[in-house]
Structure formats: C-alpha cells, structure tokens
Amino acid sequence: MATAAASTQSERRRRKSTASILLTFLGSMNLAITLLVALAIASVIGTVLQQGQPYQDYLLKFGPFWFEVYEFLGLYDVYSAPWFLFMLAFLVVSTSVCLVRHTPFVWKEMTRFREHQQERSLRALGHRREWLVDADTETVAATAETALTRQGFRARRKNKGDGIMVAAMSGRSNRVGYILTHLAIVVICIGGLIDGNLLVQWQHWTGQLTVETRDIPVSQVDDSSKIPPRRTAFRGNVTIPEGGRAGVVFLRLGEGYVVQELPFRLHVKDFRIEHYDTGEPRSFESDVVLHAPELDEPIEQTIRVNEPLVYDGHAIYQANFGDGGSRLGLRAWPLDGGEPAEVETHVNEELALPGDHGRRLEVTDFEVFNIHPVPEATSRREVRNVGPSFTYRLRRPTGEALEYENYMLPVDIDGDSYFLSGVRRSPGDEFRYLHIPADPSGGLDRFMALLQQLRDEDAVAAAADRAMEDIGITESRVRQQVGREAHGMIQTLLESGFDAVMAEQQQRAEARGGDAPERLMDFYRLVVERTLWEAYAQVLLDEDIDPAEPAEEDLVFYSDAITAMTALADYQAPVFLELTDFDHRQATGLQIARAPGQNIVYFGSLLLTVGIFLLFYVAHRRVWCWVRPASGGAQVLLAGSSQRDPMGFAKAFGKLEGDLNQRFGDRRRDASNGVSGDST
Amino acid sequence: MSTQQILGEDTYDDRGFLARLSLFDWLWAAALLLGSVYASYHFAPWMDRYEHGILYLTWASTVAIGWMWKPARLFTIVVAAVTLFAVMRYPDLAAAETDFFLNYLLSSQAAIMWMCALFLAAPVVYFAGLLGRAAFLERLGTAMMWLASGAGLVGLLVRWWESYLIAPEVGRIPVTNLYEVFVLFAFTTGLIYLYYEYRYQTRALGGFVGLIIAASIGFLLWYHFVQGAHEIDPLIPALQSWWMKIHVPTNFVAYGAFAIAAMIGVAYLIQARMPNAWQRRGLPSPEVMDDLMYKNIALGFAFFTIATILGALWAAEAWGGYWSWDPKETWSLITWLNYAAWLHLRFTKGWRGTPMAWWAVAGLFVVTFTFLGVNIFLSGLHSYGEL
Incomplete structure (x- = not known):
C-alpha cells in the first residue's frame, strides 16, 4: 500500500500538472508557517477591539467612516468574519495536504529497517565505532542484536554475502506523533466548525x-x-x-x-x-x-x-x-414646593411622574445590597452594607434624560447620616452625589419641610420679617421691599446655586447702593442668611423644638441642609424620589x-496531546551494525546519525557503544583499531 | 546458528528501570502514598471525587519525577516535613504572630518573603560565580535556588491551610489570583531550571534564569506592598471548581519553561558576541544551549497544550462553551501558534542558533502578555487577577 501511494506520488510529480503545483504549494512548510503566524496576528484584532458590542457604541467610538470600514471587514465579530474563517479553512487544507502527502513516507520511515545500507554509506555517518572481536560473525551479530534490544531498539538481521547486517531503530512512535498532531489540528478545526455559527x-x-x-x-x-x-450548534x-x-x-x-x-x-x-x-x-x-x-x-x-x-x-x-421587575414603592418629593406624592412602579417600567414638569420616570435597576468599603478602611476586608438602592432616568419631553441612583437608607459619613442621590449625564460619567441630611428621626421630613418653607413666598416673607426685626430694621416699607428681594434671592439660590445668588446680590447692590455698594451687599447677605435661619427656626418650632436653644445636631443639620440646597441647582430634578418599600424580584x-462538535474537538485534543508527547519525548533513531568475518574473528562497524536530535543521539550512541564494548570484553582483539566516530 | 552465543550477558547491568530503583526510592514512594491516603480520608468532607483523583494523580507524578530526578525526593521530604510542622503549630490565624517559627519562618507571608529574598540573591551569587569562576559560589547559587523554591512551595501550602483557618468556606488552593500565581511561577521556574541544571551538569545558566525569576519577584513585592495583594480573598463562584487545581499549575509549568528558554536565548546571544571569553568562564557550548532552549520550549509547548485543553474543558463547564474567543483564550492560541511555528522551523527546516534564540526571547514577550498583559489591558471572562 505504501509503495502504491509512493508510486502515484512520483507519477504525479512527473506530470507536473497545475494540480500538483497547487498541492505542493498547499502542503509546503513555508505556507504552513506563514498561516500560523498570520492567524496569530489576526487573532490579536479581536482581543484589542471589544467584540459583539452594540453597533451604536462602535459608531460613537470610530465615527461614521471607520465604523463602516470596520463593519465591512467584519471586525466586530472577527472570529466569524469570512476572511478569518477562510484563513482557518486554508490552514486545515494545508495541514490535510501535508498529512496526505507525508503519511506514505512516514509509514515507510516507520516500517523499513533499511537493512540494505552499504558499508560505504555507513562510514559516512556521524557516529561510528569499530571493533575486531574474537568470535564468529553469528555470535557477534547476535550479541549486537541483544545489546540493541536492551537499549530499546528493534533490530532486524540480514545476511549479506559473508557478512551480517543488523539494522535497528527505536522510537517509531515518534512518527506516529507526527500523524497524530497534524490529524488533531484537522479534527479540532472540523469540530470547531460544526460548533460555529x-x-x-x-x-x-x-x-x-x-x-x-x-x-x-x-x-x-x-x-x-x-x-x-x-x-x-x-x-x-x-x-x-x-x-x-x-x-x-x-x-x-x-x-x-x-x-x-x-x-x-x-x-x-x-x-x-x-x-x-x-x-x-x-x-x-x-x-x-x-x-x-x-x-x-x-x-x-x-x-x-x-x-x-x-x-x-x-x-x-x-x-x-x-x-x-421588582416592585418599588416611591415617594416623590417635589423640589419646587408642594406635597409629596406616592408612586408605585417596577424595574424596567416607565411612567409619567405627577406634577406639571412633564418628566417620565424609567426605573432601570434595583439592588438590595450595596457592599462598600468602610470609609477609613485599612484592609480590603472592612466593608459595610449600605442597603438597597435603585437607579432610574428622568426623561424630559424633549427626550434628554439624566440618570440617578438613590439609596433607600441614610448612609453614615463621618458620624452624620445622609440620603445619597447620585446624578450623571451619561453612563460613562461618575455619579455626583447630593447629600441630604437625615433628620434626627432618620427621615427626610425636616429637610423637605425647610424646602417647602423656602419655596413658599408668604413663609419666606414672614421669615425675612423676623430676620429684619432681629437686625433692628423698623421701617415697614423697607421691610416689605427687602422681604420680597429676600424671597427672590432664595429662589435663585435653590434654582441656580450659590454663585448666582452672589451675582444677584452684587447686581442689586450696584443698582441701588449709591456710593457704597459693598455695604449694601453685606446687608443683603446678612438678610438672606438670617432669613434662611428664621425659616429653619419655624421648622424647628413646628417640631416643638425651641430654636433659641438649638441642639448641636440641629445646627449640624442646618448647615448640611443649606449645603444640599445650594447643590440642588446641579441636581436638575424636579423631584426627589424616596424609596419607601419594595418587593424584590430577581x-x-x-x-x-x-455543541455537537464538542466530542470531536475533545477527541482531537486527545490526539494532539498524545502526538505532542510522542514527538517530543520519543526520539526516532536508527543504527546499523555491520558484522563481517575478518582474520581471526569478526569485524564490527556500529554507525548511526541523527539530524533532528544530535545531542540525544550522541548520548544514546555512547551508551550503545559502551554496552557493546563491555559485552565484547576481553574478546576484543584490537581495540586500537576501533575508530571512535566524531561523537561530539 | 549452533555456534551462536550472546557475549557479556553476565557482566552488564541491563535491569529495567523499576529494577534499578533503590529501597529508598520505594520507601519514599510508599510514604508519599501513605500521606496521600491519609489526606484523602482526613479531608474527605472537603473533597469531591475529582479532587481525590487529582490527589492521587499528584502523587503519581511526584513519584515519577522523584524516580527520574533523584534530588526531588529529598526536596519533597523536606517540604512535607516543614509544612506539617508549620500546620501543627497553626491552630488559628493569631498563631502567625505569636509563634516564633510561624512569625519568622513558616507562615505563608514569612515563607514567601524568604523565597523573595533568596530568589533575589540567587542570580547575584550565580553571576559572581560565573564571572569570578568560583565553583563554590555557583554551588551556593544552586543551594539558594533549592531553598527559595522550597520556601515558595511551603509558603503556598501553608497559605492553603491559612485560607481554611479564615473560614472553612473561604478555603481553596492558593493558585487563584495574580499574587499566588506569581509565587507559583517563581518556584516552578526555579525547579524546572534545577532539573536541567542537574541533567546537563552546568550551573553557568543559573544567573540568567535567576534574572527572570528575580524580575517576577520584583513585581510580586510591588504587588504585595503597594496593592496589598497578599490578603486571602474568598473565591468568586466562577473559580470554585476542581479544574483550578490542574489547569493553573499545568499552565505555570509551561510559562516557567518558556521563561527559561528565553533566558537561555539571552545567554546564547550574549555568548555569540564573545564566544571565547564566555566559554572560558564555563558557559555551555552553543550546541548545548541550543538543545536546552529546544528542550524547554518543547516542555513548555507540551504543557501549554495540555493547560489550554484543560482550560477548554473547564470553560465548557463554566462558561457555556469550550472556546469563547475570550482575550485570554485568544492570547493562549497566539502563544501556542508562535511556538508551533518555532518548533516547525526547527524540526522541518532545521533552523538553529541566533535567529531561534531571538525568537525564543521574543516568545517570552508574547507569553508575558498572555500571562499579565491580558489582565492589565484587556477585559474579558478571565479577568480575575486585576491590577
């Protein structure tokens, strides 16, 4: 069979048809190595460019032109791209051709002992050793055969004229390794192809x-x-x-x-x-x-x-x-004044929020646990659970939306507790958190009551009136006018923040302050500060706390509340959503x-593993022992060589040489005649 | 035929491999087996049948290694004895600070620090020996390499115990994050190097191999002190599998062998510039280094293939498919293709010498990217050891 394959092979070569040229090309080592390297490089693409993302993301990242180019090249799913699969297929074809072309030779390599080797060609081999032994050729040949067998060789004896050729080889399975590894690649790729999409x-x-x-x-x-x-699949x-x-x-x-x-x-x-x-x-x-x-x-x-x-x-x-789709019970606190409204919704649902601001609420996620590191943690193991949170978007009628993340429970920060609500423009940004101080009972009521006071024109006017009384302004016309101005400035504070109030104060002072606008500015600042305090005092009074003797915590609350108020401008939401209860549904x-191809791939992997070990750890070696009668005994020539593993072969040859040397022992008649080969 | 006889039958020791083993070989193997059986009964509640299988597989491969490489026997005895000593003194985590031996020598942190110190000093001593042609220093280098590898292995074994001391459900084999695998890499590379040092009877390459280990120790120390990575964290669900126990160590045999091949490549290239000066100092001949380079790449390639296949088998159980083109998987394939090309050129084209040495060095960069770069720069299913 091997001979038949070999002869058709040579016939084909003689014809030199296009097919044979193509076959030679496909089976060539240069092509195989080029393919290996090209595949490696192409594989890099998919690890650098994140695969299988939404096309919108790619469009944003690369712009319209490169987006199209990359899409055309199939880079968003590169491992399914036609050109990549084509390359893989090419590797399979190349490996198969290689396998088909070489298997007959490999078979011959494995089965033929090459006992027809001439003495002349043996003398040309890298490793040689000769002995003259005082024994007949039969005995010497049998000894050589035993020694070879003991060293793991299979030997075949052949009588040639008056001499005996002992041809031996070991590690035939190394050549099986060649077949297994290359077959494995084909098998694995076929299995993978079956499991592809x-x-x-x-x-x-x-x-x-x-x-x-x-x-x-x-x-x-x-x-x-x-x-x-x-x-x-x-x-x-x-x-x-x-x-x-x-x-x-x-x-x-x-x-x-x-x-x-x-x-x-x-x-x-x-x-x-x-x-x-x-x-x-x-x-x-x-x-x-x-x-x-x-x-x-x-x-x-x-x-x-x-x-x-x-x-x-x-x-x-x-x-x-x-x-x-967890059910969430929410309390929507209007930040522009008014009573809170109860809302019920589910995660992944959207609904119109009460109020005339036209915002739609889209709840996107809910978490029961939020494990965060303890603020002053020294090790990563110090963590705490800050309780449930939910994320949502508030969408304006125009379609724009800001994203929010609210925690259900107040979070302890440096000894004080705050309701946290994060806001961001896009998923790529970090959340910036609004810190609303929790009142002594751990709720939002006091903050919201203060906010309502400040949004209410009459309440602010009353607070401003009390403030001016404290300062000592008695003229009622001035008190009325300044009271209105104080309301305006507080609304500016709530809607546009601290800097805007400062600007407004300066503007008013310059318009009306005559030659000393600075003094008027200081006055305005004093009035606003006192008015804020008086509004807070009213809130405390409503809670039956005497504002004249506020507790430490009430003062801390006040300053935190004012800080939060000035941050409302950046919060940009008409409502604050408090999570009151929930039913968690995961x-x-x-x-x-x-994956019907899975077992094929596993089988291929087994072939590959076995093949690799045979290739690396079994060395295919050939040696010849030529024994012919000489005067007074037998002349022995041991020879062999290996291109692939010269060092391993030298070692094995040395061992064989030592073995025979010892076996011939004192029968060696003329040791000096032995030509030790250039066994380096 | 009648005259035929076999010469020298009586004088030559042609006993087989097993028959040539000494009594000590057998006793050692039996002791290890006894230990394994004890472990498999004693720790049965924590092990599934695969883990029992892995235990005996580990026993068998340790015995095979020890029989072929005799110094490994003593190494396993010392490591086992020291580890047992440490474990016996270690009823709870507090003992790590109160017990003298644990605090200064044998708690995982102490042992790993000793490993770091020894691995940092070893290349210095090796190079001093090579440049000063001082055989004693080279022998000292070898001793340090052995001690460092032992300290690393003891460190990981004790860390295994410590993880169970934190809480039984936290307990796991310490090859699950970047910190632990760096320790694994260091001593695996050290041991593979020591094997080839023994086989090839040359200590001249110790400094070169020691350099790459020292580099990994540098990273390890940075990771320890700057990132606090030495703490034992519980295992995320994806990693809770017995596959871990074979996939990771197999991979690190491969990484270690590739690293050694690259460092021999460096030595080869340096020697190629001034062959006489270096060969006089005892650096092996180019042929020997070339052969060593090949041996290591072959070892690495074989183990890398197995590790990747094991990874695929695991992925089929954990990720829903044996191949997901995840960055780590893809870079493993790239590494594999790279060395496959290297081996093809050597086998079929007969390439040797300088270009192959350069390629082996370049290969280390690909390996490093697969090992480390993927975790740092790319995201994917495999992002366990994050920086």
Whole structure:
C-alpha cells in the first residue's frame, strides 16, 4: 500500500500538472508557517477591539467612516468574519495536504529497517565505532542484536554475502506523533466548525433570517427572526425572572439578535445569591424546572456556576443575573414646593411622574445590597452594607434624560447620616452625589419641610420679617421691599446655586447702593442668611423644638441642609424620589448551548496531546551494525546519525557503544583499531 | 546458528528501570502514598471525587519525577516535613504572630518573603560565580535556588491551610489570583531550571534564569506592598471548581519553561558576541544551549497544550462553551501558534542558533502578555487577577 501511494506520488510529480503545483504549494512548510503566524496576528484584532458590542457604541467610538470600514471587514465579530474563517479553512487544507502527502513516507520511515545500507554509506555517518572481536560473525551479530534490544531498539538481521547486517531503530512512535498532531489540528478545526455559527450566518446572508434590533417581547418578534428547534450548534442567552418561563434563547447576530426556539420550556422557581461574610458573592444558583413533551416528569435541578444542567445535548448554564421587575414603592418629593406624592412602579417600567414638569420616570435597576468599603478602611476586608438602592432616568419631553441612583437608607459619613442621590449625564460619567441630611428621626421630613418653607413666598416673607426685626430694621416699607428681594434671592439660590445668588446680590447692590455698594451687599447677605435661619427656626418650632436653644445636631443639620440646597441647582430634578418599600424580584441569566462538535474537538485534543508527547519525548533513531568475518574473528562497524536530535543521539550512541564494548570484553582483539566516530 | 552465543550477558547491568530503583526510592514512594491516603480520608468532607483523583494523580507524578530526578525526593521530604510542622503549630490565624517559627519562618507571608529574598540573591551569587569562576559560589547559587523554591512551595501550602483557618468556606488552593500565581511561577521556574541544571551538569545558566525569576519577584513585592495583594480573598463562584487545581499549575509549568528558554536565548546571544571569553568562564557550548532552549520550549509547548485543553474543558463547564474567543483564550492560541511555528522551523527546516534564540526571547514577550498583559489591558471572562 505504501509503495502504491509512493508510486502515484512520483507519477504525479512527473506530470507536473497545475494540480500538483497547487498541492505542493498547499502542503509546503513555508505556507504552513506563514498561516500560523498570520492567524496569530489576526487573532490579536479581536482581543484589542471589544467584540459583539452594540453597533451604536462602535459608531460613537470610530465615527461614521471607520465604523463602516470596520463593519465591512467584519471586525466586530472577527472570529466569524469570512476572511478569518477562510484563513482557518486554508490552514486545515494545508495541514490535510501535508498529512496526505507525508503519511506514505512516514509509514515507510516507520516500517523499513533499511537493512540494505552499504558499508560505504555507513562510514559516512556521524557516529561510528569499530571493533575486531574474537568470535564468529553469528555470535557477534547476535550479541549486537541483544545489546540493541536492551537499549530499546528493534533490530532486524540480514545476511549479506559473508557478512551480517543488523539494522535497528527505536522510537517509531515518534512518527506516529507526527500523524497524530497534524490529524488533531484537522479534527479540532472540523469540530470547531460544526460548533460555529456558520449556518445562522449563511441564513442571514441569504436573507432567510432577519436580524431583530428592537428590545421587544418575544411574542412580537417577527417569524423571519425566529429559528425553530434544531440539532445543530448554537449558543445563546435568556433572562428569566423568578417565577417566569421561557422556551427560547437569543442568539447575538450582527447588530441585533435572532430568536432560537427550544424543544423544551424552562420555569425558574428561584434565584439566589449567597454571600461570604465579607460581602463578596459566594454562589449564584437558580432552581429550574425543565418541561419537555417527551418527559413524563419534568426535571427539577439547581444550576450553579460550574454546574450546568445538560438535557438532550443542550447545556444550560448559570451565566449572570439581574432584576426581574421588582416592585418599588416611591415617594416623590417635589423640589419646587408642594406635597409629596406616592408612586408605585417596577424595574424596567416607565411612567409619567405627577406634577406639571412633564418628566417620565424609567426605573432601570434595583439592588438590595450595596457592599462598600468602610470609609477609613485599612484592609480590603472592612466593608459595610449600605442597603438597597435603585437607579432610574428622568426623561424630559424633549427626550434628554439624566440618570440617578438613590439609596433607600441614610448612609453614615463621618458620624452624620445622609440620603445619597447620585446624578450623571451619561453612563460613562461618575455619579455626583447630593447629600441630604437625615433628620434626627432618620427621615427626610425636616429637610423637605425647610424646602417647602423656602419655596413658599408668604413663609419666606414672614421669615425675612423676623430676620429684619432681629437686625433692628423698623421701617415697614423697607421691610416689605427687602422681604420680597429676600424671597427672590432664595429662589435663585435653590434654582441656580450659590454663585448666582452672589451675582444677584452684587447686581442689586450696584443698582441701588449709591456710593457704597459693598455695604449694601453685606446687608443683603446678612438678610438672606438670617432669613434662611428664621425659616429653619419655624421648622424647628413646628417640631416643638425651641430654636433659641438649638441642639448641636440641629445646627449640624442646618448647615448640611443649606449645603444640599445650594447643590440642588446641579441636581436638575424636579423631584426627589424616596424609596419607601419594595418587593424584590430577581431574574436569572442563563446561557443555553448545543455543541455537537464538542466530542470531536475533545477527541482531537486527545490526539494532539498524545502526538505532542510522542514527538517530543520519543526520539526516532536508527543504527546499523555491520558484522563481517575478518582474520581471526569478526569485524564490527556500529554507525548511526541523527539530524533532528544530535545531542540525544550522541548520548544514546555512547551508551550503545559502551554496552557493546563491555559485552565484547576481553574478546576484543584490537581495540586500537576501533575508530571512535566524531561523537561530539 | 549452533555456534551462536550472546557475549557479556553476565557482566552488564541491563535491569529495567523499576529494577534499578533503590529501597529508598520505594520507601519514599510508599510514604508519599501513605500521606496521600491519609489526606484523602482526613479531608474527605472537603473533597469531591475529582479532587481525590487529582490527589492521587499528584502523587503519581511526584513519584515519577522523584524516580527520574533523584534530588526531588529529598526536596519533597523536606517540604512535607516543614509544612506539617508549620500546620501543627497553626491552630488559628493569631498563631502567625505569636509563634516564633510561624512569625519568622513558616507562615505563608514569612515563607514567601524568604523565597523573595533568596530568589533575589540567587542570580547575584550565580553571576559572581560565573564571572569570578568560583565553583563554590555557583554551588551556593544552586543551594539558594533549592531553598527559595522550597520556601515558595511551603509558603503556598501553608497559605492553603491559612485560607481554611479564615473560614472553612473561604478555603481553596492558593493558585487563584495574580499574587499566588506569581509565587507559583517563581518556584516552578526555579525547579524546572534545577532539573536541567542537574541533567546537563552546568550551573553557568543559573544567573540568567535567576534574572527572570528575580524580575517576577520584583513585581510580586510591588504587588504585595503597594496593592496589598497578599490578603486571602474568598473565591468568586466562577473559580470554585476542581479544574483550578490542574489547569493553573499545568499552565505555570509551561510559562516557567518558556521563561527559561528565553533566558537561555539571552545567554546564547550574549555568548555569540564573545564566544571565547564566555566559554572560558564555563558557559555551555552553543550546541548545548541550543538543545536546552529546544528542550524547554518543547516542555513548555507540551504543557501549554495540555493547560489550554484543560482550560477548554473547564470553560465548557463554566462558561457555556469550550472556546469563547475570550482575550485570554485568544492570547493562549497566539502563544501556542508562535511556538508551533518555532518548533516547525526547527524540526522541518532545521533552523538553529541566533535567529531561534531571538525568537525564543521574543516568545517570552508574547507569553508575558498572555500571562499579565491580558489582565492589565484587556477585559474579558478571565479577568480575575486585576491590577
């Protein structure tokens, strides 16, 4: 068989057809190495450019021109790009050709002992040693054969004329290693190809499948974006809220997704996160029930990270988690005065907020635990739970939205507690937090009462009146006028911040202050400060606290409250949303995959491992021992060489040489005649 | 045929490998087995059947290594004895500060600091020995390398125990974050180097290999003191798997071997500039260094292949697919392709010498990026050891 293969090989070569030139090219080592290096470089792209992001993000990042170029090159999913797959296929073809062309030679290498070697050519080999032994050729040849066998060689004896040629080789499996490794690459690539998403890509390309980009319920997805249950490979994700069911997964494709229908339905009973004492998550697990028509009893199992549920070739993994639409009870405190309103909503729901500001509320997330490091922590293990939080967007009628993050409970900062609410313009920014001081009972009431006082024109006028009485201004016309001005300045403070009030004071002072505007400015500042205090005093009075003898905490509250008031301008929300109660509902993120090529890939991996060890740790070696009668005994020539592993061979040859030397022992008649080869 | 006889049958020791083993070899293997059996009963509540399998696999490979490389036997005995001594004095974490031995020598932090000190000093001593042609200093270098590797291994073993002292559910094998794998890298590289030092009977390359270990120690110390990375954190769910126990150590055998190959490449290139001066000082001949470079890359490649396959098997269980083109996976593939190309050129084109040495050095940069760069610059599923 080997001979037949070899002869067709040579015939082909003689013909020198285009096919043979192509075959030679495909099987050439230069091509193989070029492909290896090219694949390595191409693979870098996908690690530098984040794969599978929303197209909008790429557009923002690269601008319209480069976005198009990169999209054309398939860089957003580079490992499925036609050119990348083509390169992989090229490697497979090249390896296969290499394998097919070389296997006959390898087979010959493994099976032929080359006992027809001439003495002349043996003398040309790198390692040689000669002895003259006082024994007959049969004995010497048999001794050589034994020595070779003991050193791990397989030997074959052949009588040639009056001499005996003992041809030996060891490590034939090294050549098997060559076949296994290269076969492994082909097998692994075929397995990988089976598990790739080529089929879906093809259907998309030929228009049988359209990509859905909208975030809509599955029931509304068009049938052209749905794939019925199938036996081929896919890998997709689905998020199921606790108590919810699903019979599909979403496969990411291009700029959107397609819906893969499953031959079973999953019901998620519960999702749990367990925590270590330090607050880090310890386990994520989902209790799921799998219903399938062919099952008499549904399968109930808990899926954990590292412990998937496997059913009918589908592996179901715990991939991530999120909120499954928790119910949130909110109290919307208007920041422009007025009574709070109770609102109920769910995560991922949107609704119009009460009030005439036209804002819509979109709650995006809810967290029960927020583990943060203790402020003055010396080690990473000092953490605390600051309680539930939720994030939401307030969208103006124009479509712009700011994002907020509110904590349910006041957070302790340097001994005082504050309600924190973060605001940011875009997801890329950091939240900037509004610190609203919690009142002694731990609520928002006092702050909101003060805010209401300051928003109420009559209340401010009354406070200003009391303030001016304190200062000692008696003229009622001045008191009325300044009272109105104080209200205006406080509104400026609430709406535009501290700097704006300063500017307004300066403007008013310059307009009316005559030759000493500075004094008038100081006066205005004093009036505003006193008015604020008097408004606060009223709030305290309403709480039955004597403002004349405020407690330390009331003073701290006052200064924190004024700081928060001046920051309201940057907060840019018409309401403050207080989280009053919630029903937590989580959602589990499952990944469901079918990989029929998996076992092929594993088999290939096994071949690869075995092959590599054979290649590296079994050396293919050949030596010849030529024994011919000489005067008074036998002349022995031991010779061999190795291109691939000269040092290992030298060692093995030296051992063999020593063995024979010892075996011939005192039968050696003429040791000096032995030509020790250039065994370096 | 009748005249045929076999010469020298009586004089030559042609016993097989097993028959040539000494009584000590067998006793040592039996003692290790006894220890493994004890561990597998004593710690049964914390182990699943895969972990029992891994325990006996570890025993078998340790025995195989010790039988082929005799000094490893003493090493395992000393490391085992010292670790047991430390564990016996370690009923709770507070003992690390009150017990003299733990505080200064054997708590994981103390042992790792000793490892750092010894690994930093070893290349200095080796180079002093090489440049000053002082055989004694070179022998001292070898001793330091052994001690440092032992201290590192003891440090990790004791750290394993410490993790259970924090809380039983926190306990895990200490190969789970960048700090721990740097310790692993340092002593694995040290041990692989010592093996080749023994096989090739040359201490001249110790300084070169010591340099790359010292570099990793430098990083380790920075990571310890600036980032406080030495603290034992509990394991995130994705890493709670017995695959960890084989995937990571296999990978670090490969990284260590690649690093040694690169440093021999450096030595090769330096010698190529002034062959006589260096060879006089005892640096091995270019052929020997070339061979060593190949041996290490082959070892690295074989283990890297296994590690990547193990990683794929694990990924199939944890991430929903054996291959996700995650940056770490992709860079592993790049590293693999790089060395595959290197080996092809050597095998089939017969390339040797300077270009291959340069390539081995360049290969270390690819490996370093796979090992470290991916964690620093790229994000993905594999981002456990963040900086």
